[in-house]
Amino acid sequence: MKETIVSSCERTFLKKAISEGTRLDGRQFNEWRKININFGTDWGCVHVSLGETKVLAQVTCEVALPKQTRPNEGLLNVNVELSTMASPYFETSRSTDEFIQINRLLEKALKDSRAIDLESLCIVAEEKVWAIRVDVTVLNHEGNIMDCVSIAALTALTHFKRPDVTTTGEQIIIHTLQDKDPLPIVIHHYPVSVTYAVFGDNNAVIADPTIIEEKVSDALLLFGVNAFRELCGLHLAGSALTQPELILSCANKSAERAIFVVQFIKEAIAKDAELRNFQNTVGFDKCIQENKITALACERMPIKLSKFNPDNDFTSKKRPGNGFNKHFYFNDENEEQINEETSSEVCINSVGTGSAEVTNEAPKFGEGLKNTWIAEKQELSDLDSASEEEDQKPCISTKMEYKSKTKANVIVIDSSESSEEDVVLLEEEIVKIDLTVSSNDV
Template identity: 45%
Template sequence: MRDIPFSNCERDFIIQAIEQRSRLDGRGVYDYRKMQLTFGEDRGCCQMELGNSIVMTQVSCEVTPPKQTRPSEGILFVNVELSPMASPTFEPGGRMSDFGVELNRLLERCLKESRCVDTESLCIMAGLKVWTIRVDCHVLNYDGNLVDCCSASAIAALAHFRRPDVSVSGEEVTIHTLDERDPIPLSIHHMPLCVTFAFFSQGKYLLVDPSLKEEKVMDGKMVIGMNKHREICTLQMSGNMLIMKDQVLRCSNIAVVKVTEITELIQKSLQADSLARSKGQPFGFPAAIETRKVTANEKKSEVIDVVGIEEKAEQIVQCAEESDEERRRRRKKRRRRRLE
C-alpha cells in the first residue's frame, strides 16, 4: 500500500485543530459523517456511503458440502475487494495489502465469530449439503474509516438478502425458483457494527469516524465491534500508544450510542425498501436517483438584476475604451522600435 505524500505543515495544522476540539469538516469530536444506505433491485445488494467513503456489498449463496468439523452448519464467507479505482494507494491486480488483510480479518471476527447469522438454519442435509453465504464488499471510494462503512454495509446486505427455498425428499434436494416459492430471509440474531476511534497525542485526544487526512496523522486507533444489546463482539487496538482502561470504558459507552443510531438507520431503510416492494413503488438504485427530463425547447424563467445596470454598462464601456487605448499605445511603441 503506497502512501500519498503528506506535508508537515498540513500535519501540524490538523493536529492543532484537534487539540482545539475542532475538525476540518466542521464536525464535533463524536460526530459521524453523513451516512446513507441504498439497496439495489436484487436482494442482498446495498451501497453504504459514509461521507465520501463508498462501499457496495453483494451477498450470494450456493449449495456446498459442509465443513468436516461442523457437518450440520452452513458456511459464512466474507471478502473485501480494494481496487485502485477507490484509491491510488491500493495495489492493482487484486493483491491483498496488509491493510486489506487486516480489514478482512476484522470483518470476519465481527460477523462470523459473533454468530450473528444462524448457520444451523443453513443446513440442508447434515454432512452432505449446506448453504454457503458469501459476502463481497467492494470499495468504490476511500476517504477514511472503511471498517465502519464495510461492517454496516455487510450486515445490511445480509438482512436484505433472501435465499431460495429448498425441499428435501429422501436424498433428493430440490431448489425452488423465485416463481415457484417465495425466497427465505436469513436468520440474524443481532447486528454487530464496528465503531472506530482515532487517538492523537499519545491517547490524550480521540475522534470518532476519522477521515482520510485524520487517519494519516493519528497515533493509533481502536475498533469496537458491538451490537445494540451492549455486547462487545470484537475489539482491536493498533498503533504506537498506551491506552488506559478508563479510556477504553469511555469509548465503549460512546460506541453503544453510535451502534444504536446506525442500527435504527439500517432497520428503517429495510422497512422502507420492503414497503416499496410490496406496494409496487420504485425501489433500488433507480428510485434513489432523481430523474429529470430536459428538452431542447425547455424555457427557464430567470430573474435578472436591473439595479444599477446603466452604471455597470458605463463601466464596461470605459474598460473597453481604456483597453483599446492601451493597444494603440503598444502598437505605436512597436512601430517606433522597428523604425529605430
C-alpha cells in the same frame, strides 16, 4: 502507485486544530458523518455511504458441501475488495496489510460472535448446505472504511433472501422465487464496527476519522458492539498513551452508536420492503437520477453573508443548472424598488466541493467577445436593394405602446427612407415603437 505522504505542515496544522478542539470538516469530536443506504433490484445488493466513503455489497448463495468438522452448519465467506477506483494506491493484484486487516476484522465480527445462524443454512446434514458469500467493494475512500464495510455487510445480509428448498427422500428441489417466497437469513444480533482515532500528544479521541485524520493519528481504536451493548470485538492499530477512563467512555459511546446504526438499518430495510410490496420502482437507476449515490456529490450548502445589512429587503433568484449559484438583489434606501433586470447582483459561484466564491460586481456583457451586431457585406447589399424597392411601395405605419419595466425608456423608429435605427432615451414611463410595414407584408 505509492500512497500519498502527508506533509509535516499538514500534520502540524491538524494536530494544532485538534488541540484547540476543532476538526477540519467542522464536526465535533464525538460526531459521525451521515449514513445513506440504497438498495438494488436484487436481494442483498446494497450501496452504503458514510460521508464520502462509499461501499457496494452483494450477497450470493450456492449449494456446497459442508465442513467435516461442522457437518450441520452452512458456510459464510466474506471478501472485501479495495478497488483502484477507491484510491490510486490500492492494488488488486496483491494483498496489502489494510486489505488483510479489514477481511479478518469483518470475519471475526460476523463468525466468531455467532451473529449468523449457520445451522439454519443446512439442507441435508453432511451432504448439502448453503454457502453464503458476501462481496464488498470499496468505491471511494475518504476514511473509516471499516465502519462503512461493516454497515454494508450487515445490511446486505439482512436484506438478502435465499430460495426455499424441499427435500423428498434423496431428491432436493430448489424452488424459484415465483414458486415460493424466498427465506431471509436468520441473524441473532448485529455487530457494528465503531472506529476512533487517538491523538496521544493532545490526549484526544475523535470518532469517525477522515483519511487525513487516520494518517496523522497515533492509533486507531476499533470496537465491535451490538445493540445489546455486548462487546463482540476489539482492535488497536498503532500505539498511544491515553487514560483508561477515556477508553471506557469510548466503549460506552460506541454502544450508543451501535444502537442507532442497527435501528437505522432496520428502518431502511422496512422502507424498501414497503416499496417492493406496492411494486414501486426500486434500484440504483432511480438513485442515480435523483443524484443520491453519485460520487463526490453534496447537498445544497447555506452561505451567510455577514457583510450586508440583514434589515434590508432582498429577494433571491436561483440560477438553473447549479444549486450553489444564486443572485441576490438589494434595494437602496434612497431609491425605489429596482427591477431584477437592472439591479446590482451578488453572485455566489461554486468553487470545488463544499466551497463558494462571492462576487459583488454585476455581470458585464460584451467584454472581449466578437461583435455580432455588425452585418456582413452581403447582408448590407441585400438591405440596400430591399430599401430601394420599398421606397416605391406605399407603407402602413403601426404604433405599439407598453409600460417599461426599467427606469430608462426607449423609442425605436424604423422608416422606409433609411435602414438605420434611432435609439432615444426618454424620461417618460411609456415606450413607443413605430414600426413601418410594407403593403406586401399585410
